[in-house]
Amino acid sequence: MAVNLKTLAHNENLLTGGHRACAGCTGANILRQLMLTAGPDTVVGSATGCMEVVTTIFPYTAWKTSFIHSAFENSAATVSGVETAYRALKKRGELPVEREKINFIAIGGDGGTYDIGLQSLSGAMERGHNMLYVCYDNEAYMNTGIQRSGATPLGAHTSTAPAGTVKQGKEQNRKDLTSIMVAHNIPYVAQTTPYHWRDLATKVEKALAVDGPAFINILMPCPVGWHFDTAIGQDLAREAVESNFWPLFEVEDGVYKVNHKPKDPTPMTVWMEKQGRFKHLFRPGNEHLLEASQQWVDLQWKRLLRLEESTNG
């Protein structure tokens, strides 16, 4: 079904204002967009992280749906348990209220997904629960003070991989979690950003429609951790896609589809120079790091195009 803002605007908003996310937080926007499509018959479980903390500061909750928080490492395990309980109750005919369909969504940040929650996520996906896992990837542990994570890109300044006279930010490339999830052979894996609202809504719709586990990785520009003006968060999401750093693609039953191929990809430096976390890379002597980032992104993009070609052939 074609998604447009007129129809989306008529959907119920399930994440109220009054949550304590920072000004210009694109993560809260991701959740709003996610819930506009998912609808009220949804159970949400979230790992510890920015979005869990800001939306449910006791005794307030910004969620109008059921919301569960258990721990940092097990949002996928918690939601898979809820889904199993639901199936068991349904089979026995013990559900108090019959619903047509209930969506089960687990949410985690990049810390709770790439690093800490990876094994419970992997388990839940392998067991084939009918659930959707959404990772909002802000590329570091923003909630606890911008520590590096498996998702932090090469050269980014974080509090545990700082840029100084000896080292120049993180020394490793980021982990490709989306590919790890593709390797689980689950029915639906996708990558998107909040700027591309149509893409995001379509992907959430598809992910909830499949019978089995689905995974969506969403890039979330963070004004605090990435050091940029609060107004340009959505712009940075767009530029990440235009520079091929964060390609929009989906994998349905192992078949890749790249949703947007920039005709003339912008250099990585255009995206990087707007962010304070890469400021030191523009100093003399660090040109090789800019080059290395560009080379890595080019290689990943080439790999993605080949995968699309080979799985569609």
Added chain:
Amino acid sequence: MSFLPNSQLHTGGIIREAGNAFDYKTGDWRTFVPEFIEDNCIHCMFCWIYCPDDAIAIDTSGPKPVMKGIIDGHCKGCGICAHECPPAKKGKSALVMVREEK
């Protein structure tokens, strides 16, 4: 809602009133506030979809949603709406950030 007394809290950290954060006002965080210029608005809903705080008031009673202005109590003044406003690219923005002075 102000802070609850202990006697009214539920065991296990359960919050029974869904969406009660709506009563918590975050509007006093901001320095700048978007000013809505209705004549320039094309009701495209971009500000509404990109707002992190659901602080854009829209009227959805008709077939086409209509932008109504800013929800003062929740807007944190990030400026995403004014930045993403499509008429702004033609120099006729429907949302302009102004310094809030009282």
